[in-house]
Amino acid sequence: MALTVREQLKYWGIATALFLAALWFLGSVMLPFLVxxxxAYFLDPVADxxxxxxxxxxxxxxxxxVVALLxxxxxxxxxxxxxxxxxxxLINSAPKLLNQLQTFLTLHFPQILEQHGVAHQTLVTIGETIKSQGGKLANSVLTSAMTVINxxxxxxxxxxxxxxxxxxxDRMVAHVDDWLPREHRPVIRRLAREIDxxxxxxxxxxxxxxxxxxxYYAVALMLVGLQFGLVVGAIAGLITFIPYLGALTGGTLAIGLxxxxxxDQPLWIGVVAAIFAVGQTIEGNFLTPKLVGHSVGLHPVWLLFALSAFGTLFGFVGMLVAVPVAATLGVLARFGIRQYLNSMLYRGTEMERPGAIGAPPDTGAPGGKSGA
Structure with missing residues (x-):
């Protein structure tokens, strides 16, 4: 006899709890296996x-x-x-750049940087923080992000x-497919295809x-001769998965530098701005439609929430699993909504009666034909 909905929810709830507990207690151990x-998932189509x-x-x-190793x-x-x-x-030059910005604003916009104004105090505070913590932060990121053993x-x-x-x-996928419960196998396969x-x-x-x-950003900025062009391009490319944020952040940083x-060379400033304008054009009209498509269904706000929530709860490992979990929950949510829209809870019995709002008109003849 098939399991009831309550029993199924109980078993799926236990599986979810075990998964979250494993992330909580074994996060650092699981990291290399998740990566x-x-x-492997990313390269499977290449192997196929x-x-x-x-x-x-x-x-x-x-x-x-061999190619990946090279x-x-x-x-x-x-x-x-x-x-x-x-x-x-860049981190070591940040205080100098900040002082130059303060000097520029003082010469051209003195009313903004009054001695006891909010903007002046803010810039002073940021400069002191960078001076005291900038080098320490860089060394920590570069030397203490992992121990040598890790x-x-x-x-x-x-x-x-x-x-x-x-x-x-492919062999593992086939084994997992064989383990699916027979009664729900077609639905699970369909949901798995949607998640994939x-x-x-x-x-x-x-x-x-x-x-x-x-x-593109890194090479173009380095060819222009912009200092820290490689870092700016890497930052812009890294956060491109959030629409417009990558180009906005990278463009603001690059144009500021x-x-x-x-x-005294406004032409090169315009060239730097044009690099990001061309990048946005290429991304919006060619790369994203061709490689990502418009039917993914993973909204940036939902993605940011998943990254923030799982990152806060489970650290870096949580951020790695946030996207698959967000995609899975999105597919399940759409499946639940489809089930609801086809259920009597949504449709009600009134939809079946002739003359009800949204019901097909009563023609008075079988087969939907009029008697005329």
Missing amino acids: GGAI RLETLGLSRAVATALIS IFILAALLILPLLGQQLLA ALVFIVVVPVVAFYLLLDW AVLAGFVRGQLTVCLVLGT ALFQFW
């Missing part, structure tokens, strides 16, 4: 495509791993050191986990958009 699983070209799953996985080595040798140097230099474990475990999950991905479509459309697509735009660096 490895995310990488290589299989269609005639390669075996093992050869496809090995080829992807990219990682290239980034570790060329990009990451430069990014770290520019980040430190870093080594992370670097070793993540590729191994990603390799084996990518190798056995949301994740594939958003995570894979949006990460690709972030990578493309971050690379350009004002100090190219104050």
